[in-house]
Amino acid sequence: MSGSFDETIEPAGELRINKKEFDQETLDDALRVDRLCQDILKHFYLSLQGEGLSPETATRLAGSADYYVRDFVVDNRVHNLFEERTGLVRQFAGNWYIVNTLEPDIKELGEHLAGIAAFYRFLHDRKLISSSFFKRIEKECADVGYYESRIESFWAIKGDGYEAWEKACTLKDD
Numbered sequence: 001m002s003g004s005f006d007e008t009i010e011p012a013g014e015l016r017i018n019k020k021e022f023d024q025e026t027l028d029d030a031l032r033v034d035r036l037c038q039d040i041l042k043h044f045y046l047s048l049q050g051e052g053l054s055p056e057t058a059t060r061l062a063g064s065a066d067y068y069v070r071d072f073v074v075d076n077r078v079h080n081l082f083e084e085r086t087g088l089v090r091q092f093a094g095n096w097y098i099v100n101t102l103e104p105d106i107k108e109l110g111e112h113l114a115g116i117a118a119f120y121r122f123l124h125d126r127k128l129i130s131s132s133f134f135k136r137i138e139k140e141c142a143d144v145g146y147y148e149s150r151i152e153s154f155w156a157i158k159g160d161g162y163e164a165w166e167k168a169c170t171l172k173d174d
Contacts, residue, residue, distance in 0.1 A: 064115025094169035
């Protein structure tokens with residue numbers, strides 16, 4: 001997780017989103033977008049507590065969303081968080097998480113997927129993403145059996161089998 005959350009965090013002002021501000025082309029853009037994402041994630045964390053979740057549970061969910069949003073979507077994929085691009089959760093869980101984690105584990109990945117789904121629900125509830133996109137995200141987050149098989153097949157790679165494994169759930173853009 002890029003940062004930690006606790007009950008003392010108070011995001012600056014109300015959550016106001018200009019989706020175009022999440023576009024990035026330069027290093028300055030990337031730094032600005034990272035700060036914007038931090039602010040949204042703080043609002044998300046506080047909303048989880050407002051729903052009655054314990055600080056520990058809210059921290060776990062927000063931390064998983066933070067890992068996905070800032071490390072994967074914004075930093076690795078360089079995508080606008082609000083671009084309704086399906087397949088990102090699948091790329092994250094079926095490839096990126098696996099190759100970027102020392103001991104990829106379906107239990108840990110399941111916790112990340114729960115945080116990701118909760119975060120997209122937060123965005124949907126605020127009408128920042130469409131219902132159809134949210135439903136597709138929920139479906140991607142729920143496909144735990146697929147991700148478990150991806151972890152197992154990763155550990156089973158022999159010789160030059162990585163290329164075929166990567167191709168089955170590629171990070172390469174079309």
